[in-house]
Amino acid sequence: SQQGEEDPQALSIQEGENATMNCSYKTSINNLQWYRQNSGRGLVHLILIRSNEREKHSGRLRVTLDTSKKSSSLLITASRAADTASYFCATDEGNQGGKLIFGQGTELSVKP
Amino acid sequence: DGGITQSPKYLFRKEGQNVTLSCEQNLNHDAMYWYRQDPGQGLRLIYYSQIVNDFQKGDIAEGYSVSREKKESFPLTVTSAQKNPTAFYLCASSIVPGPSYEQYFGPGTRLTVT
Numbered sequence: 286s287q288q289g290e291e292d293p294q295a296l297s298i299q300e301g302e303n304a305t306m307n308c309s310y311k312t313s314i315n316n317l318q319w320y321r322q323n324s325g326r327g328l329v330h331l332i333l334i335r336s337n338e339r340e341k342h343s344g345r346l347r348v349t350l351d352t353s354k355k356s357s358s359l360l361i362t363a364s365r366a367a368d369t370a371s372y373f374c375a376t377d378e379g380n381q382g383g384k385l386i387f388g389q390g391t392e393l394s395v396k397p
Numbered sequence: 398d399g400g401i402t403q404s405p406k407y408l409f410r411k412e413g414q415n416v417t418l419s420c421e422q423n424l425n426h427d428a429m430y431w432y433r434q435d436p437g438q439g440l441r442l443i444y445y446s447q448i449v450n451d452f453q454k455g456d457i458a459e460g461y462s463v464s465r466e467k468k469e470s471f472p473l474t475v476t477s478a479q480k481n482p483t484a485f486y487l488c489a490s491s492i493v494p495g496p497s498y499e500q501y502f503g504p505g506t507r508l509t510v511t
Contacts, residue, residue, distance in 0.1 A: 315496070315497060316496070316497050318499070325485075325505070325507075326504055326505065327401075327487055327489075327502030327503050327504050327505050328440075328487070328489075328500075328502040329502070330499040330500065330501070333497075333499060373439055373440070375496075376496075377496030377497065378496075384442055384445065384455065384496060385442075385496045385500065386442075387432075387439040387440040387441075388439050389437070389438055389439040390438075390439055
């Protein structure tokens with residue numbers, strides 16, 4: 286089953302610019318997580334936002350959640366070449382078992 | 398160092414052979430997961446285990462088997478019944494079961510079957 290759908294599929298920007306990635310989902314959720322994956326590596330957890338939260342910050346990351354639109358966005362400010370990676374959202378599909386459902390990801394390329 | 402280890406990083410097998418991928422964690426986490434990732438795709442859940450000696454099928458369990466005899470180990474066997482086994486396999490763990498908790502991932506094993 287596919288819950289989160291990221292948009293855009295690929296994004297290319299210059300260093301210093303902001304990068305915004307979006308995630309839409311279908312069912313109600315209790316929380317939504319964002320992960321980062323460098324090429325050929327495992328995923329690294331970035332941030333978790335609960336359904337009763339609207340916005341969360343972590344360093345240069347800002348995540349918003351709009352449950353009425355069933356969507357979330359991840360903003361990376363002042364991007365760096367080292368931010369080049371794929372970014373995935375993952376949702377809990379309303380707490381069905383212990384599963385996280387991952388989207389297909391946004392591939393971000395930050396050019397120096 | 399605490400974390401999850403997967404071995405080997407690259408694995409090559411002939412069609413028709415079973416192969417076992419290793420996953421070990423020293424985080425003392427209760428829950429462990431196996432995912433499959435195909436090029437340009439997200440992760441799909443194969444199996445997960447909430448506690449020792451217990452595991453459940455994920456979305457694509459056919460052709461795979463697992464065991465959870467020890468808390469720190471969750472090996473995945475890709476059997477000859479799996480029609481398209483070539484993929485990148487990721488193991489993960491979380492402190493307790495449930496999608497409200499951060500998952501910690503291993504570095505992955507890239508399996509190529511010819």
